[in-house]
Amino acid sequence: MKLKQLISALALAGTVTAVAAAPQVGAPAPDFTVIDSHGQTHSLADFAGKNVILEWTNHDCPFVVKHYVSDNMQGLQQHFTEEETVWLTVISSKPGSQGHVSPEQANELTASRSANPSAVLLDEAGTMGRAYDARVTPHMYVIGGDGNLLYMGGIDSIPTANPEDIPKADAYLANAGNEVLAGQPVSNPVTRPYGCSIKY
């Protein structure tokens, strides 16, 4: 039974992922056109010349909760938006699944958690998520002003849901974002993302 499940899973996975190819660090980041929680449409081209950070989220995922109850995520959002970096929080959960929210709920979550993203993008069709091959929440990307992808991967190095681990971890995203701001090459441009699966 185990085997049959595996084989069918593999067969299925083969057909699905044959289409989706992961974006490459150093190459142009995939474009997107997505509506935010205020009804405004955003494309990557709108942010030309600015650094962009993408954060995939699902407010009920314990790995996301870890970074919000500890104020780690809000702190990163504030730091980078103050440094003229665009921070886009992306929700790719399909309607009816965990993490899916209405625009009002999204704004409420931003307010109640004192979050500071530039915009919350509602990608309920999962188009943007698939284009970026986003796998988990939180999955993080940094895009340079020239539109090239400079970082993709985890928010930090310890893949647990325990907020106490945050200070002990290597802050991959923060380091990558700061290196981009300083005009330096990113020292760890690809790290393993961890968290809950995105509910496509």
Place this chain on the structure above:
Amino acid sequence: MVFHCIFLVQKRALLCNRIYHLTIQLIFYKSGRSQVVSLDPPPMAWRTLDQCINNYLAIMKLRHYLCAWLLLLLTVPAHAVTTGFKQAPHIQVELVSQYQSVSPGQSFLVALHLLPQEHWHTYWLNPGDSGMPTSIQWQLPDGVEVSGIQWPTPEAFSIPPLMNYGFEGSTVLLSEVQVPADYSGTSLLLKANASWLVCEEICIPGDMTLELPLAVARQAVPSEPFQALIAQGKASQPVSLQRTASYQVQDGVFSAVIESKDDLLVDAFFVAATDLVEHARAQEISWQDGSLLLRQPQNTYFHQAPDQIEMVLISGSQSFVVQAQRMDAGSAATVTAEFGLGAFMLALLLAAGGGLILNLMPCVFPVLSLKAISLANNSGDSARQKRDAWSYTLGVLAMFALLALVLIGLRAAGAAVGWGFQLQNPWLVGGLAYLFFALGLSLSGLVQFGSRLMQLGSGLGQQQGAKGSFFTGVLAVIVASPCTAPFMGAALGYAVTQSAPVALLVFLALGFGMALPFLLLAYSRRMARLLPKPGAWMDTLKQWLAYPLYLTTVWLLWVLGRQAGVDAQALVLVGLVCLAAALWLFGRHQLGLGFRLAPQLSWALALLALLLLVVLQPQQGSQSSSTQAHWEPWSPARLAELTTEQQPVLVNMTADWCITCLVNERVALNTDSSRQALQDYGVTYLKGDWTLRDADISIYLQSYQRDGVPLYVLYWPGKEPLVLPQILTPNTLRDQLAQLAATSSDG
């Protein structure tokens, strides 16, 4: 609330009228969700068994509401064998011991038993694309040790586009606890902090501290009711397979090769490292010539390939686990070993020590003694003695510096052609076997090497003056060389992996160690008296030292046998016999024995030995000759010629150390179907071998934006060159050719 319960009570308890220490766990079924309520002390525990049974029968009447399992159990109050199930969101957790009382010095199993709700799962060591492995932090009394989790064989959970690995249903995670022999306590508290992630579509993290006190007694007592659970835990683990296995992550592909003579049928595999394979992508499994070949695309987030990984292989209802070693791509990577100051100082010290020991070698010792005697004779002039000693030291150091520079030069030249001073070349290995065997025979006394040089050295050593001393040093190194090979070998082994200055310093330390006794003699008279007298013991020591050399020869022959096959090995063995005969004849000639033509015959035999080595045909070579009809060597000129002639061409760039390349060739290129396809479409198959980093091939690879192999390019007249994927399937070539032929005939 209506519920329905079953009591499973040990036989012993059934015989009693009263149930005293009964802990009952009832499972209430309500709206399909289970919940354990622990009643301790349960109200029913004080009833008689009859009452309990009556109660049970009454409840049975209400059976159409719900059904239930479960259990159990009755124990000694102070020490338990299970913590009992504790409820956490969507999962129940218990800690169970294999023994209810354990004895000092014993090792036993402890199970973390996870029972997730139906359709929920926890995660394996490698959780896949998301998730988190279950972990246990133990707090144990001093001296008590515990192993890591012995993971059961995982299941694959596909959540497109992701893949996870984990466990559904009753999951038993065993760890082995070792009680020290001098454990003095009367009880042993197992305290485990377990944390997990339990998921269906959504995920809930959980953690719990479980405490299980066990009795410690002289006689260990197994916990009978849980033997089945422990057995379940053991049975769910993969069986360890002792197989040679290696893996590689290269050019976007994870490949593993597992020696498998018995055609183990593998349906799927799991890699116990998070970022090696792209978990959701299709796996390719094939068997060829006694090896199992496993491939899967490389993980997008691949970061580092560990030295060793664990792989679980699924074969029908069975599963196996093997350890695979990382195979390095090319030799260049192994040459640049890490430089550590500690290792460097140690190497210098060892080299100096080795140099000191060189003085005891029969080739060197006579020189040393002569010098010592001459020093003792010149008792008056201590300033001159010191000057002589330093001159000698300088001579030795100069010679070692020269040796080091030759070595560094050779290495630089070798690196330029991609030869990393490794025993990859069967001719080199055979040559080394000859060398070590000959040196061994020389130490055994069959023949004297360098005796003329030694005499010369002694002659110069008797000369007076700084110049004489300097050359004594130089010659001492030369005459010592037959005896020093084993010591030099170790220093050489370290030095070739290091930078040039480090290698030079190591050799200088060796030289300094060799010259040290002379310096000491010059500065201290007493030392001269402490020197042992030359004598028969030196010869005995020399003869003993032959045996390590013979063993080295055996090892080299083994390496050769592995590389080039048993035929080549036999050839080299015949060569060794010729060499032995040659040296024997030469040795007799040295002693003035033997017939007139003995030296000539001796040379002839030595030449024959070398000739045998030269004609050596490694098995790989003979294999390639059998496929000669199928491909020809690639060269830029040949490719240009064929393309200008409007011929279809297949170019395959490969290397012996590239597993992916070899797998592709076995699976997709050297098959009958592909040979036929090449023939049908009139394709010339050109193969370029990049094993030694051919410069022309490097340029060709760069023209396709590649910096590594494999690369497959199909040239079809009138079309752009087509680059084939790095993983070839048996049909890739035929399909591509059919497509090219069809489109070109359309146009």
